[in-house]
Amino acid sequence: MWCNVESIKEFINAEKPSDYYERLLAELSALNREYHPFNLINEGLGKHGAFPFSTKANICVKGFETTAGSKMLKDYIPPFNATAVERMFGAGHFTFMGETNMDEFGFGTFGLNTETPARNAFDSDFVAGGSSSGAAVATATLKYHVAIAESTGGSIATPAALNGVVGFTPTYGAVSRYGLIDYANSLDKIGVMSRSSADSRLVFDVIRGIDKYDTTCSAAEITCSGRSTLFTVKELMEHTDPAIKSEFGRLLDKLGRDYEIREISVEALSKAIEPYYIIAMAEASTNLAKYNGYKYGFQYPETNLKYNDFFTEARSEFGMEAKRRIILGTFIRSESVKEKYYTKALSVRGMIIREMSKVLRDGYIISPALPIPTPKVSEAERLSPTQNYAMDIFTIPPNLGGFPHITFPYGKKSGMPIGAQLITSQFNDYSLFEFVEKWEEGFSMQYRHNLGSI
C-alpha cells in the first residue's frame, strides 16, 4: 500500500536529521501565529519517523481537545477516536500532527465563523475558504503532510481550491462518520486534502470501508470507470465572475485535447441551494441541541439556575452563525411549515439526484470551485448570509446528492491559486484520482511555504 506513492515514499526513505520533528514543530508554531491553520498542535509528533497527518477539529481524537471550532466544546476531550482516525493509527505509518481550524461546527464558506480564523496560505489578507480552512492551509504550507477533513456543502472543495491543493470528497457513506461531530448527518462526509492526488487516494483507502458503528456507512464497491466527456452546466456557470470564467475557459481548452467538452443545461442543478440549506439547518438544529453546558465541553458554572434558564445561559456561547442556523432549523422543523420546507426539500433532493445521476453516467461534470476570485477577509466579512450561501453554487449539487468530487489546482490569478471541481457518479470515486493524476503530469503547483522540507 505504501510503496507506490511518491511523496510518502520519498519521506519515509529520506535521511532525516535527528531533530527533524522538533524543528518542524517550531516552524509550525511560528507559521501558526500568522496563518492559524491549527487549533491544536501535538507536541508528541514524530514517533518512528512516521508521516504527519492532521484532522479537522470536528473529528474526535482520543485524549486531544476536539472543539469543532466552537466555544461550546472548549476543553472537550473525546474518550474515543473517530473510526477514520482509528484506521490512520492502525495503518502504523502515520503520526498525528494536530487539529485544524474550521468554521464553528462547519457553518461557513470562508472560514471566518470562528474566534481566530485561518488565513490563506498564499496571502494572509485573503480568506482560506471554509469550513475546512485550517486543513487546506496546512496542506498548502507543509511539504510532507496529509489532512483528514470534512465536507457538508463544499467544505473540502472550496478551501482546497483557494489554497491550491487537492481536495477529495468521497461518495456519502464511503467513509464512516463515527466520531465526526455532526453538522448534518445526511450530508456530512469525511474526506482528504493533500498536495498530490495519489496521497489522497492512499489515505482514502486507509480510512474508507464498512464500519459497524455507522449505520449509514456503505459496503459498496468503489469503481474506477473513466469517462471521456466533461460537461459544463450552463445554469451554474451563468453567475460566474468573468475573470474566473476566462481562466476556466483556458483550462477547458487544455483538457479538450484529451476529453470531449460539452455544455449542457440541467435546470435542476440551479435549484440545489435552497433544499441543501433547509435540510442542513433542520438536521443541524437537532445536532446542536445536545450542547447545553453540563455534559461535555463548556461547563456553565451557575448550577443553581433552573434547568431551562441554565441551558439558555450556557448556549449563549454559540457564535452568531450557529445561533441563526439553530433558529432557522427549529423554524423549518415546526409542524405548521414542515411540509413546505423540510419535506419539500427532501423531494427536491431526490429529483436532483436522479437528474445528476443520468448526466454523470455519460461524463464528468466540471466547474470552478468558487464563482468569484478569492476575496479578502475584509470583503468576505461584508457579505450577507444569503450572499454567502450563494457562493456554494458549484459545490452544493454534488454535496446534496452525495456524489464524489475532487478539486484540483490549475493555475493562479493575481498570485492566488484557482481550482476546478470534478464530479462523478456515486461510488465511482477512484476515477477522480485517475483524472487528476493525469492532469498532474503536466501541471504542478508552486507553494509559498514548504515546512518540513528535508
Next chain:
Amino acid sequence: MEEKELERLLKTSRLKASESEKKLIRADVSEIISFFDRISLVDTEEKPAYHPTDVQSRLREDEVLPFQDVELMKKGRKMHNGYFVGPRL
C-alpha cells in the same frame, strides 16, 4: 418574521438574544426564509430522499460489549457519589 415567532423559536431552542441582536436576527432570518421560499416554485412528485445514497440497513447482534473507557467519560465532570450532577429541576 414576527417578533412573537422569533420569541417562540428562541424559547424552543433555548437561545437568548439582546434587543439589538433580536432586530438583526429577525432581519437576517426573514431574508433567508424568503430565499427558502423559492423552493415552492419547484415542481416535483419525487419521493423524499432521506439519504443521498442507497444505504442497506444493518442490525446489530444483541450482545454485551462493555465500553472500556467509562472513567474517561467522567473526567472533568461534576460528580457526586457516582452520579453526574445536573442543573436544578
Next chain:
Amino acid sequence: MKIGLEVHVALPTKSKLFCSCSNGEPELPNTNICPICMGFPGSKPMLNKGAVSSALGIAKALKCRVSGSISFVRKVYFYPDLPKSYQITQMEGAIGHGGSLEIEGKSIRIRRIQIEEDPAQLIREGALTLIDFNRSGTPLVEIVTEPDINSEEELRSFIANLRSILYYLGVDINREIKADLNISISEVRVEVKNVTGIKSLTEAAKFEIMRQEELLKNKMEIARETRGYNEKSRSTESLREKETDEEYGYIYEPDLTSFGTEGIPFSEAVFISVVSKELAEGTGVNSKTISEMTMLDRHTLSIISRLKERYSVRSIIHGIQRMKKYAPEEESEAAIEKIIRLVEEGKEVTKEMVLDAAAGRKISVNYSAVGSEEIADMVEKFLKENPEMLSEYRKNRKTANLIISRIATENRLNPKDVAKKVGELLDRYASS
C-alpha cells in the same frame, strides 16, 4: 368516560437499544455507559436486532399490522435526563399499527406500537439533581391505545391481560408497567403522566374521573392539561406546560436507515386466559382459579404454543410435569412430545417411560396382563367406591373419560381395554 393508555414497557434484551452496553440493572450508578448512550458528540446509534425481534412479538401478539419496514425519528426537547436533547423514537414508521387486545366481551383497539429509547434516571438529593445514565438507552416499546376503556374494571382487565402477554414474551413484569393515562368524561382530554403499577393506575383513574365529574357538576371548566399522579395522596396534580407537537420538531433520524422486518424471528404468544379456560373446562374448576393456581412458566407456554393444535392443553401440561419430575434436565422437544402423546392417549406415564424418552430409546408401555373379566370386576369395584362419579356421569357424559383414566392408572391397565368395559357398565348403570 373514555380512557386511553400509553404504556411503556422495557424490552428483555441483553444489550441496550442503540449500543452494546448491558441492559441490566447494575448496583452502582453510571457503570453501564458508553459514548452512544451518553450522547457524546460524534456518537451514532446502532439498532439492536433483539429489540426489533422482541417488539415484533409484542406487535403480533396484540394483533397489529406489522410494517414491512420500520424507521425512526428524532423528538427534540430539553431536559437533564435526555443526553442528546432528542429522543430517538418512531412515528409513521412505527413497528405496529391498528391492533387490539380482548378483555371480557370487548376489544380495546391498539393505535400504535413504537420502539424508542429510555432517557437517563434523575434523582433529587437535597438541592442537587443527580443523573444515572445506566438507564439511558434502554430499549422500550410504547403501546398506545385508543380511548376505548370505559370503566375502572376494564382498565384493570386490560392491564392484567397485557401483563400476561408481556410475561409470556419474556418482559420482566417485576419492572412494573409504567403508563400515561388520557382520561376524559367530556370533550376535554386530560393526560396523567408517569403512573406505575396496576394499583396506582386504577386509583389515578378513579381520582381523575371524580375530579372531572365534580368540576362538571359545579359548571366549572376542565382544563386541557398534563397532570402527575401523587402516590401518597392518591390524587392527580397539575404539572408543567406540556410541549405541543409544534415544539418537538420531529425529523427523520438521519443516522439510521429504514429496516426490513421480514425474516426477523420473533416469539409467539399464548394467552393465559385461553389456557386457563381450557383447563377449567376439563376439570370443572373456575378459570380464574386455574389462572391463579397454574403459574405456568415460559417454557411450558412455549411448548403449549407450538403443540396446541395437536394435543389438549391438559395433556401438554401433564406431560411436561412428568418430564420435569423424572428428567428435569431434558429439553428435547421430541422427547417431551413423545410423553405428551402418551398422556393424550390416556396412558399412565411412569419413570421408566420418561427415562426411555429422554434417552431416545423406544418407550415400553407396561400394562398388567389382565383378562377382560377381571377388568369388569375392577370397574364395578371402582363405581361402587365412587358413587359420585356415577352421578357426575349421568349429568355429563364426558366424565366417562375421567373414570377410564383413573381405573387404568390405578391398576396399570391399557386404557383401551378399560374403556370398553367402562362403556358397557356405565350404559347398564346409567339406564337403571
